[in-house]
Amino acid sequence: MTAFTHVPRRPLHRRLALVGIVAAGGLLVAGCGGDGDTKGMDHTSAKESATSEVTPTSEATAGSAAGAFNDADVSFAQMMIPHHEQALEMARLADDRASNARIKSLAGQIEKAQDPEITTLKSWLKGWGEPEKASSGEMPGMHHGASDKGAMGGMMSEGDMRKLKAAKGSAFDRAFASMMIDHHKGAIAMAKDEKKNGRNAKAKKLADDVVKNQSTEVATLRTLLDRL
Template sequence: MITTTRRRLAATATALTLAAALTACSDAAEPAAEPPAAAATSSAPEATGATGATGATEASEHNDADTQFAQMMVVHHQGAIEMAERAVDKADSEEVRALAERISAAQGPEIDEMNSWLQAWGEEGPQDADMGGMDHGGMDMGGMDMQSAMTELEGLSGAEFDRAFLEMMTEHHRGAIEMAEAQLADGANAEARDLARKMIDDQTREITEMENLLRNL
C-alpha cells in the first residue's frame, strides 16, 4: 500500500515538472508585442500627406483683394518697366540708367509671378478683367497718366529727362507702396502678402535713392 502511494506521488511530481517546462517553452516562443514607437512611425507617411494637402490649400487661398492686387500691380509694373526702358535709352546720368535697369530687371519676374497666381486661382488676367471699378492709385504722376508721362519724357533730353524721370518714378513708386499696403490690410493669400512686403521695402529704398539723385542734378 505504501509502495503504491509513493508511486502515485512520484508520478504526480513528474507530471507537474513536465507541465512547468511546457509553460516556460510556450512563454519563450510567444513573440513580443510591437512597441508603441513602431506603431507611431508607421503612421508618419499619412501625416506627411495630410500636411502636403494643407499646404496646397493655403497656397490657393485668396480673396477679392488678392485678385485686385495682382491684376492692378501687373499693370502698374508694366508702366514702370516702360518708363525704365525709356530711361535706359535716354538718361544722361549713368546712375539713372543703372537704376532704371534694376527697376526693369526686378519688376519683370514679379509680373510673371503675379500672372501665375491669377492663373492658379482661376482668375482673369489684367488684360481680360474689368478694371473700371478698381482703384488706379499710383498710375497718376504729377497729374499725368501713363500715356501723358511717356509723351512728356519723349520730348526731353539730358538732365531735364533725368529729373522728369526720377520725379515721375518716385510718384509711381509711392503709388505702388499704397497698393501694397492695401494688400497687407485686406489680402488673404500668404504669397501675395509676402510680395507686398517686399515691394514696400524695395520701392521705399529706391525712392530714397531717387531723392538723392535729384538733389545732385
C-alpha cells in the same frame, strides 16, 4: 499472479508533437475571442498607418500650392501687374535717353526687380483661378485722360508717357526721377493696403518687399532730383 496488459508507449517525438498541437489550438481559440477579449487593445498605430497611406487629391494639392487668398490679394495682383509693366516701360527708356549714370543704374535695378515679380503675380492669379485683368469697373485709374495720372497708384497718363519718350539728356533725367517717385509712391500705397487687408502669405511678403525696396528707391530719386 495478476496479469498486466501492456500498453505500448508512444515515441518521445510523437508526444512532443501532440503537445504542440494542443497548445496551438488554445492560441487559436484565444485569438478568435469576442469583443471582451479585445478590450483595452491600442489600435492607434494601425489607424495612423492607414491614415498615412491616404494621398491628397489633385484638387487639394493644387489648392494648397496656390494658398489661401481673398479679394484683396486678387486686386493687389491684378493692379500691380500693369503698374509694374508701366514702370518697366519707363525704365527701358533710360538706356538711350538718360545722361546721368545713377539714373541709368536705378532704371536697370527697377527692371531687374519688377520683371520677375510680374511673372510671379501672374502665376498666383492662375493658381487662384482668377483672370490677370479685372473688369474696367473694378480697375480704377486704367482710363487716363490727357493730363490725368489716374487713380490707381500713380499710373502715368498717356500724355506723361509721350513727354518722357520725347525727352533727352538732363531733361529726361529730371522727368524720369519726378515721374518714378510718383509711380513708386502709388505702388507703396497699394502694397500697404495688401499688407493690411490681404490674406495670402506670399502676396503679403511681396507687398512688404515692395514697400521696403521702393521706399529706398524713392529716397534715392529725391536725392538725385535735387542734384539734377
